[in-house]
Amino acid sequence: MKLNVLLSILMGASAALAQQPDQPPNVRHVIGLESVKLNANGHLTIQNGVMQFTTKKTEAKVPASSIEEVFVGTEMTQSGGTAGKVVKTAAIAAPFGSGKALTLLMRTKVDILTVVFRGADGGVHGAIFALQKGQAEPTRTQLVAAGAHTSAPQTELKDRTKP
Amino acid sequence: MKISLGLFLMLAAAALVLAQKPAAPAEKLHASAIQIELTDVGDISIPAEFRYAIYERLIEQVRDSRLFGKVYRSGDKAAAGVPDLVTLHTSLEAFDEGSQMKRELAPVAMGSTKVDVTAQVTSKDGKTLLNQKVAGKVRIFGENLGATNDLAKRITKLLQASF
Numbered sequence: 001m002k003l004n005v006l007l008s009i010l011m012g013a014s015a016a017l018a019q020q021p022d023q024p025p026n027v028r029h030v031i032g033l034e035s036v037k038l039n040a041n042g043h044l045t046i047q048n049g050v051m052q053f054t055t056k057k058t059e060a061k062v063p064a065s066s067i068e069e070v071f072v073g074t075e076m077t078q079s080g081g082t083a084g085k086v087v088k089t090a091a092i093a094a095p096f097g098s099g100k101a102l103t104l105l106m107r108t109k110v111d112i113l114t115v116v117f118r119g120a121d122g123g124v125h126g127a128i129f130a131l132q133k134g135q136a137e138p139t140r141t142q143l144v145a146a147g148a149h150t151s152a153p154q155t156e157l158k159d160r161t162k163p
Numbered sequence: 164m165k166i167s168l169g170l171f172l173m174l175a176a177a178a179l180v181l182a183q184k185p186a187a188p189a190e191k192l193h194a195s196a197i198q199i200e201l202t203d204v205g206d207i208s209i210p211a212e213f214r215y216a217i218y219e220r221l222i223e224q225v226r227d228s229r230l231f232g233k234v235y236r237s238g239d240k241a242a243a244g245v246p247d248l249v250t251l252h253t254s255l256e257a258f259d260e261g262s263q264m265k266r267e268l269a270p271v272a273m274g275s276t277k278v279d280v281t282a283q284v285t286s287k288d289g290k291t292l293l294n295q296k297v298a299g300k301v302r303i304f305g306e307n308l309g310a311t312n313d314l315a316k317r318i319t320k321l322l323q324a325s326f
Contacts, residue, residue: 030212030308031219038223071211076263077306107264114212123236124201126215128308 025132029053030112032127033060044129046142051115053129062117062127067148069116072136077110111136115143192284192292192326194249196233197225198242202253202280209258213278216308217253217299220315225251228319230326248287253280253318256296260307267304276301276310282318284325293325 024043029036035058036042042055051062113129113136131139144150202217218237226234235242242248257279265274277300284293299314301307 031216031223069211073210073212075212075306075308112210112212114215116215118238119236121236121239121241123239124218125236126219128212128216128219 025135027053028110028130029055030128030130032115032125033062034125035060044131044139046139046146049146051143051146051148053127062115064143064146064148066119067115067117067143068150069114070140070143070148070150071114071116072140073112073114074133075110075112075130076107077130109133113139115148192249194231194247194286194326196235196242196245196248197231197284197322198235198237198239198248198250199225200237200250200252202255204255207255207258209255209278210260212308213258213260213311214255216311217278217280217314220311221251221253221318224315224319225322228323230319230322246287249292250285250287251318251322252283252285254283255280261301261310263301263305263307266302276307278310278314280314280318282321284322293321295321297321 024045026041027044029038029040029042031038033053036053036055037058040055040058042053042059045052045054046064049064051064051067053060111131111133113131115127115129117125117127119125129136140150199218199221202214204214222234222236225231233245235245235248255278257277259275259277261276262274266276267274277298279296279298282293282295282297283291285291297314297317299310299312299317301309301313
């Protein structure tokens with residue numbers, strides 16, 4: 001009897017966990033949002049016609065209607081964050097250049113999303129985000145669906161933003 | 164005769180020395196505000212994120228330098244009302260995206276990212292106040308986009324020397 005109760009509690013808990021809303025993917029703000037620190041990590045969401053970037057401390061909102069261009073590109077970057085940088089720097093001292101092998105291992109390809117928009121004063125802003133590989137294109141599609149403008153078709157954009 | 168020739172030579176040498184005295188330092192330019200325009204890329208192929216990163220880094224660096232009371236973005240309507248406004252234009256001259264992996268495996272020898280621009284400052288009446296070539300580079304460590312930060316720092320130094 002007790003086992004049945006325990007099982008039902010466990011099943012209920014797992015179901016509750018499974019029903020949690022999907023957490024938006026982690027995104028790095030490279031530059032461009034004035035209220036957000038450079039290289040701050042946060043979540044990028046698009047809801048009710050507004051693009052919102054939220055970190056633990058701050059948030060920035062951009063109306064999709066003010067977005068004039070969205071570009072997608074790629075960039076190779078250092079994996080492992082700050083710890084990764086420390087490890088790689090320490091590896092430089094490794095004998096016979098063996099630390100260079102780490103250079104090959106500790107890297108990851110990220111998508112770069114460039115969102116060009118106009119502020120209330122008419123000034124041009126270029127917000128640049130680094131996303132997990134394969135996530136920039138769906139985000140771009142979401143932005144366009146929310147009302148963002150873009151002058152060039154998707155395929156042309158891909159050509160223009162070479163990896 | 165010999166004496167008068169010697170005297171003449173001495174006087175001539177003295178006149179030459181006086182004529183070669185160091186030129187007075189060039190007068191510094193003054194402006195209460197600057198407007199930063201987007202980089203004109205012309206026909207050169209450059210990923211969009213580099214173009215907007217140059218622009219955003221310039222705004223960030225020039226603001227941090229506190230050389231000007233106000234730094235306006237391209238398209239900011241408020242800039243039109245500033246009588247002594249100067250405008251910073253950058254035109255892309257050359258771009259080599261390089262490779263982070265190559266430059267970490269063979270530093271300096273290969274893989275450098277390079278962005279060469281012509282930086283030009285004009286007054287409100289269109290007069291060119293400053294015109295100089297500037298290059299931004301990443302030679303060893305860092306993401307390719309880091310070249311935009313180097314470029315913005317160099318252009319800001321140029322402005323600091325002139326304003």
